[in-house]
Amino acid sequence: MELPAAQPLFVLVRPQMGENIGAAARAMYNFGLTDMALVDPRDGWPNSRATALASGAGRVLDAAHLHQTTAEAIAGCSFVFATTARSRDMTNPVYTPEAAMAEAARRIGAGQRVGVLFGPERAGLENDDIIRANAIINVPVNPDFASLNLAQCVLLTAYEWRRQTVEVPGVSTHWAGQEPATQIEVEKLADHYEQRLDEAGFFFPPHKADPMKHSLRNLWSRLPLTAADVRTLHGVLRQLLRGRQG
């Protein structure tokens, strides 16, 4: 018995140009997907132009399953999405790529096999293919300009698969060996500037000195300084004063 794959099966239905099959393979592999099926590719299979375009993602093509019909390609799937740009006279629920890949992740996590159908370049999927699907994926594009090509549609769907399944912090900081400055380092920097500015007569008139000092402290605390930045700013101040005194 075949174990369910831990990722969705991307099915290219009657793809035309080999280049687009290769580009779709690259798009998939960019987001870690390797499970591709091909239904009746126009120029036969294997296809040297697909291989050339796929370059580093050739392993996706090497492992691709070839089928004569859509029904055969999705025979083992218990849930199938069909990607389409148009709304049709269909009653299938329509998912965003995000909601679709969240649903796919849920089902695949429960051991189900999920397929996603992508149509040929020009015409898109035929109704005969779409009626085999449980649901539709529709990328919410600009209604005045919907021109996603095959590889782009694969790319966005694969991107959403990864987004739904791999936890990545929204914002992170690579300190690259540089530690963020500690509170005491920032405070000493603030002290250093405040003292020298005081000596230079910066806090004038006297009744505004306190709010001015307060603003400056606030400025230092607001900056995302590294320990190295703090050292640089100490050096800047020392050097400026040295120049002045010299």
Added chain:
Amino acid sequence: MELPAAQPLFVLVRPQMGENIGAAARAMYNFGLTDMALVDPRDGWPNSRATALASGAGRVLDAAHLHQTTAEAIAGCSFVFATTARSRDMTNPVYTPEAAMAEAARRIGAGQRVGVLFGPERAGLENDDIIRANAIINVPVNPDFASLNLAQCVLLTAYEWRRQTVEVPGVSTHWAGQEPATQIEVEKLADHYEQRLDEAGFFFPPHKADPMKHSLRNLWSRLPLTAADVRTLHGVLRQLLRGRQG
């Protein structure tokens, strides 16, 4: 005084092939973005191959601003993201496309102008460009295969902009003129089948009749039937019985 634009400015820094500029314009316009700047494109500007590739998105190219330097292109921006595939010895915070476009939407909503830098095809952005940015966008790709091209990087960023700013229901159903069946319609359908199956001796042995009826009711309620589906299923049952009796 120029009013802040209600969308981010996408800046292509030293793009090489006209085709890629055209493809970037299409990618932007797919998600409703029209505000492009070009920094020192290799083959000059305008570029006929860019125009040919952009086709329906030519208006993005027509309105694009040409600059000699990155600094000039982003002069009016108060927050700038740099897209890059590599982590560098930089301390800029690193955003996912999602978090970046959420931040951009927040800032643009507050009247700020936000720019996004995209580097040349092969080399990506240089450090000289990146140090002008407030933050980095890094698409979380497969660490074993990161090969997004310029237009794909633009596409994913533009997709996230639209996702963060245009509300689209995750799942929707186009009933296409077909209403979902009402509860009473489904109940009458269940009654019809139960009665005919009872007459046909389906609920056997007698002590299992109730659980069998229960399961069948449950099956009907679970199906997302339209009113038309219900009529079809009544017809199916009548026709099957007519055949049997004839």
